[in-house]
Amino acid sequence: MVLLRRIWAFVARDWLVTVSYRMQFFLRVLSVLIAVTTLFFISKIFAGFTDSRFAEWHDPLAAWLTGLAVLNYFMTGFSSLANAIRQEQMQGTLESVLMTPISVPTVVVASSAWDFVEATFFSLLYLIFGWLFFDVHYRGSTLLALAFLFLTTLVLSCLGILSASFAMVFKRGDPFGIFLGTGSALFSGVFFPTQLINQYAGSGVANISKILPPTYGLDGIRRVLIEGQGFSQVREPFVTLLVFLAVLLPFSLWVFGRAVRRAKREGSLIQY
Amino acid sequence: MSESPENRSVAVSIDHLSKTYPVPFLRLKKFFRRKFKPPAEALRDVSFQIREGEIFGLIGPNGAGKTTLTKIIATLIQPTSGEVTVRGNDTVRHDVQVRRNIGLASAEERSFYWRLTAEQNLLFFARLYGLSGTEAKRRIKTSFEMFELEELAPRRFAELSTGNKQRLAVARAMLAKPPVLLLDEPTRSLDPIAAARLRSTISSLARDGDNRVTIFLTSHNLAEVEELCDRVAIISKGEIRALDTPHNLRATHTRNEEVSIVFSPDVADDVNLALRQAFTDQSFTLERASGDERWLLIFSREAEDERLDKVLNVLHQTRATVRAVETKRATLLEVLEQYEENERADTGGKRS
Numbered sequence: 001m002v003l004l005r006r007i008w009a010f011v012a013r014d015w016l017v018t019v020s021y022r023m024q025f026f027l028r029v030l031s032v033l034i035a036v037t038t039l040f041f042i043s044k045i046f047a048g049f050t051d052s053r054f055a056e057w058h059d060p061l062a063a064w065l066t067g068l069a070v071l072n073y074f075m076t077g078f079s080s081l082a083n084a085i086r087q088e089q090m091q092g093t094l095e096s097v098l099m100t101p102i103s104v105p106t107v108v109v110a111s112s113a114w115d116f117v118e119a120t121f122f123s124l125l126y127l128i129f130g131w132l133f134f135d136v137h138y139r140g141s142t143l144l145a146l147a148f149l150f151l152t153t154l155v156l157s158c159l160g161i162l163s164a165s166f167a168m169v170f171k172r173g174d175p176f177g178i179f180l181g182t183g184s185a186l187f188s189g190v191f192f193p194t195q196l197i198n199q200y201a202g203s204g205v206a207n208i209s210k211i212l213p214p215t216y217g218l219d220g221i222r223r224v225l226i227e228g229q230g231f232s233q234v235r236e237p238f239v240t241l242l243v244f245l246a247v248l249l250p251f252s253l254w255v256f257g258r259a260v261r262r263a264k265r266e267g268s269l270i271q272y
Numbered sequence: 273m274s275e276s277p278e279n280r281s282v283a284v285s286i287d288h289l290s291k292t293y294p295v296p297f298l299r300l301k302k303f304f305r306r307k308f309k310p311p312a313e314a315l316r317d318v319s320f321q322i323r324e325g326e327i328f329g330l331i332g333p334n335g336a337g338k339t340t341l342t343k344i345i346a347t348l349i350q351p352t353s354g355e356v357t358v359r360g361n362d363t364v365r366h367d368v369q370v371r372r373n374i375g376l377a378s379a380e381e382r383s384f385y386w387r388l389t390a391e392q393n394l395l396f397f398a399r400l401y402g403l404s405g406t407e408a409k410r411r412i413k414t415s416f417e418m419f420e421l422e423e424l425a426p427r428r429f430a431e432l433s434t435g436n437k438q439r440l441a442v443a444r445a446m447l448a449k450p451p452v453l454l455l456d457e458p459t460r461s462l463d464p465i466a467a468a469r470l471r472s473t474i475s476s477l478a479r480d481g482d483n484r485v486t487i488f489l490t491s492h493n494l495a496e497v498e499e500l501c502d503r504v505a506i507i508s509k510g511e512i513r514a515l516d517t518p519h520n521l522r523a524t525h526t527r528n529e530e531v532s533i534v535f536s537p538d539v540a541d542d543v544n545l546a547l548r549q550a551f552t553d554q555s556f557t558l559e560r561a562s563g564d565e566r567w568l569l570i571f572s573r574e575a576e577d578e579r580l581d582k583v584l585n586v587l588h589q590t591r592a593t594v595r596a597v598e599t600k601r602a603t604l605l606e607v608l609e610q611y612e613e614n615e616r617a618d619t620g621g622k623r624s
Contacts, residue, residue, distance in 0.1 A: 002402040009399030013385065013392075020387045092382025096444070099346060100400035101371040264350040267293055267340070 006102060007110040014114030032122060036129040039064045054193045062138070062226050065130040067190040069123040070149065070221055074214050076119035077153035078180055080112035081160035082167040087111075104260045105253075108164055116153075140228040145221050148234075151241045152217025156180075158248035159213075165252070165259035169268075180212070188214040216240045283452055283486035284322040284345060289354035291315040291340055291510075314340040316510045318354070324451070325484035327474070329501035329518075331494060331608055337510040338490045342454055345488065346376050358452055375445030378456040381437050386430040390421060390440055393429055394447060401448040408447075415443040418473060434461040439470065446477075452486045453477065459496060471500055494604040504604065506611055513611050518604060525607040527575045530600040533583065535592040538565040542590040550586050566595065575601070 018025060043061035057063045085108060088094035097107055130136035159180060184190065187197065187209040194215060198206035209215045216237035223229040223237075231238070293312040295301065301308045315337045322328045330338050343349040344356055347367040355362060361369040384393050391412060398408035416422045419439045424432060432440065438461050445453055458474065459467035477485040491497050497504055498518045505515040514521055535543070540558055547556050561568040569587075573579035580597075587594055 005399050005402060005404070009396050012399075013388065013396045016392055017385065017387050091385070092380060093385060095348060095378070095380070096376075096383040096397070097400065098348060099371060099374075099376045100397060100448075101368050101402070102400050103368060261350070264348070265294060265352075267291075267343070267349045 003106065006106060007113050010110040011113050011117060014111075015117075018114075018118070028122065029125065032125045033129055035068070036065065036126060036134065039068075040130075040134045054195070057193055059136070059226065061130065061134060062136045063222060064191065065126045065136060066138075066222055066225055067218060069126040070152075070218055071184060071188075071190050071214065072126070073116075073119045073123045073149060074152055074156050074184065074217060075180075076112075076115050077156035078160045078163065080115035080119075081108050081157065082163040083115070084108055084111035085164050085167050105256065108161070108256075112160075138225045140224040140226075141230070142225075144231055144234070145224045148217055148220040148224065148238065148241075151238070151245065152213055152220075155213040155217075155241055155244045155248060158245065158252040161252035161256050162248075165256045168256075168259040168263045180214075183208070184212055184214045188212050189218050190214075194219075213241060213244050216244075280324040280326075282321045283324045283326070283359055284328075284488065285355075285357045286318055286320055286341075286345075287355045287357075289315055289318040289341075289344065289356060290352050291337075291344065291349070292352045314510050315344075315351075318507075318510070318512055320505060320512065320515055322486055322488060324486055325478050326503065327478045327487040327489060327501045329497040329504040330488070330490045330507055331492070331497055331504060331604065332507035333608075333612060336507045338507060339456070340510075341507070342376070342378075342456055342488070342490060346374060346454055347371055372448075373450055374452045374454055375448065375450040376454045376456070377438075377442040377445035377458055379438060379441075379458075379460045381434065383441065384429045384437070384444075387428065389426050389428050390432065391416075391425040393440070394444055397444050398447050403448070411447055411449075415446055418446070419443045420469070435463060435466055438462060439466070442470065449483075450485070452488070455487060455489045455491075457491050457493075458489070459491075459493060467496070471496060475500055494608065498604050506608060508611055508615055513615075514607075521604065521607050522602045523575070525602050525610055528572050528602070529575050530570065530572050531580055531583075532596075532598045532600075533569045533587070533594060534561050534566055534596040535569065535587055535594050536564070536566045537593070538567070539590050539592050540567045543567070543569065543587060543592060546586045546590050547583070550582060567592075 040061055043059075043064070046060050051057075085094070088097060088107075088111065094107075097111075098104065102110075127136075127138070131138070187194065189209070194206065194209045197209060220234045220237040220241075223234050291314045293314060295308050295311055300306075318337075318341065330341065332338055340349060344351050344363060345358065347363045347370050350364055357363070358370045359373050361373065363370050385396070388396070394412045394415065395408055398411060403411065412425075416425055419442060421436065421439060421443060424436055424440075429437065429440070438458065442455070442458055445455070455474070459470050462470060474487060474489075478487050487500075489497065489501060501518060503516060504518050504521060506513045506521070514524070516524065544556075544558055548554060555571060557568075557570040559568050559570075560566070569583070571579070571583065584594065
C-alpha cells in the first residue's frame with residue numbers, strides 16, 4: 001500500500017510538471033501525427049509488395065507503426081530508469097528524495113513510472129492514428145501481444161537498471177544507451193525485416209540482431225497483431241525473452257546494489 | 273519535574289567516525305598512469321553523542337567536515353570507518369529506519385521542484401513518507417501555519433523568495449514529525465525578524481515536553497548557535513577540536529572580559545590621575561560617551577578578579593557617578609578564530 005502511494009506520488013508529480021508545459025505536450029502529439037502521415041505516403045511506394053518471405057511486411061505501414069509504437073515503449077523501459085536518476089541529480093532533488101524513508105531501487109522504479117504512462121499513451125497514439133486515419137487494421141490476440149510487450153519491456157528494464165548503475169557511478173557516457181538506442185533501430189527490424197541484414201551484410205552482422213531482446217519482442221508482436229498467429233506459433237521468441245529475463249534480472253539487481261554502495265562510499269550519489 | 277539532559281537516552285551516537293573520500297577508479301588511473309589527487313580525508317576519529325531533546329551545534333570553517341558529517345548522519349554518505357547510530361539504528365545497515373527518524377533541512381534551493389507549488393511539493397514529499405492523503409494535507413496545513421507560509425501555498429516554488437524557500441525546507445523536514453532534525457544553516461537567507469521567529473520555533477521544538485525533537489544544527493551564524501544550542505562542537509580539518517556548552521567554551525578559551533563603565537559628570541582628568549595612582553598597568557581607555565558630560569571607561573580584567581571593584585572605588589573617590597556597567601566575554605566567533613589561529617600556527621610549525 002505504502003509502495004503504491006509512493007509510486008503514485010511520483011506519477012502525480014510528473015503529471016503536474018507535464019501539464020505545466022502544455023505546449024510541449026501538444027507538439028509531441030502533432031509530431032506523432034506527422035510521422036504517421038509521412039510513413040503512410042512512403043508505404044504507398046511499396047504498394048503490392050508480396051514477397052512471401054516477409055509476411056509481416058505485406059502492409060509496411062502496419063509493420064512500421066507497430067515497430068515504432070513498440071520501440072517507443074521498449075526504449076522507455078530501457079532508458080527511463082537511468083534518466084530518472086540523472087534527471088533528479090541534475091535538478092538537485094535527488095538528495096531530498098533520498099532523505100525520505102524510501103530505498104534507492106524504489107526511487108528508480110517509481111520515478112520512471114510516469115515515463116511508462118506517457119510511453120503507453122504515445123505508443124497507442126501511433127496505432128490509433130494508423131487505424132483512425134489510414135485504415136490500418138490489427139488482428140490476433142491483443143492479450144498475447146500485451147504479454148510480449150510486457151515481457152520485452154521487463155527485459156529491457158533489466159538493461160535499464162544496468163544503465164542506471166552506470167549513470168550512478170560514471171554519471172555520463174552510458175554505453176548501454178548507445179548500443180541499444182541506435183542498435184535496436186538498425187538491427188531489431190523496426191524499419192525493415194532483419195532477414196535483409198543476413199542477405200546484404202552476412203551472417204556475422206546478422207547475429208547482432210539475435211542478441212538484442214527487442215528483435216524477439218517485435219517479431220512476436222508483429223506475428224500476433226499483423227499475421228494473427230497464436231501462442232504455439234510464437235512460443236520460440238517468447239521463451240527466448242524469458243531466458244533473457246532469467247539471466248538479466250538477478251545480474252542487473254546485483255550490479256545496481258554495488259553501484260549504489262560505491263556512490264555512497266565516494267559521496268557522489270547526488271553528483272551528475 | 274523535568275528530566276536532566278544527561279539522563280535522557282542517546283538520540284545520535286557517533287563513534288570513532290572517519291571518512292576519506294576515495295579516488296574514483298584509482299586502479300585504472302594508476303594503470304594508465306593518469307595523474308590523480310590524493311584521497312581527501314574529510315573526518316578523522318570523530319566521536320560524540322547527542323541526547324534526546326538536545327540542540328547540538330556544529331561550527332567550523334568551510335571545508336572543515338560539517339557537511340560530510342551531516343550527510344553521514346542522513347545516510348547519504350557511507351563512513352570509511354566507525355559507526356553512526358540514530359536512535360539505535362546504524363546509518364549503513366538500517367538506513368531506511370534511520371531516515372524514518374530524521375528530517376533534513378539544507379540551505380540548498382534546488383532541492384524542490386520549481387514548476388510545482390509549495391503545497392504540491394510538500395504533498396509529494398509527504399507521500400514519500402508514506403502519509404495518507406488526508407493525513408498529508410493535515411500535516412501540510414499545520415506546517416504552513418507553524419512557519420507562516422499559508423499565503424504561499426498556491427504559489428510555484430520558483431516564485432518564492434530565497435528566505436521563504438528556506439522556511440519551506442524546514443517545514444518539509446518537519447512533515448513526518450521526525451524525532452531528530454538536521455538543520456544546515458537554517459536561517460542563512462532569512463531577514464532578522466524571520467530568523468528570530470524561526471529560532472524561536474526551533475527552540476520550542478526541542479522543549480516540547482514528551483514530543484521534544486533532537487536538533488543537530490550547523491551554522492556560520494555563531495550568535496545563533498550561542499542562543500540556541502545546549503552544546504557546541506568545533507570542527508576543523510575533520511577533527512573535533514572542542515565540545516562543550518557555549519558558556520564553557522568561552523570560559524575555557526579565555527577568562528578575560530572587557531568592562532565598559534559610563535560615568536558622569538566631567539571628571540575624566542581626576543579619574544585618569546586616580547587610576548594612574550591605583551594601578552601599575554595603564555591599560556585603560558577613556559573617551560567621551562554620548563550624552564552630556566558622560567565618559568566611557570574601558571578596560572579588561574580576568575573574570576571575577578578584584579579589578580572592577582578597585583575601579584569602582586576610584587570612581588567613587590573622584591565623585592563620579594556610575595551610569596552603566598557592561599561586561600563582554602569572548603564570543604564563539606573569537607573561540608573559533610582562536611582555534612583556527614592555533615591550527616595555522618601548527619601547520620606553519622610543521623612546514624618549517
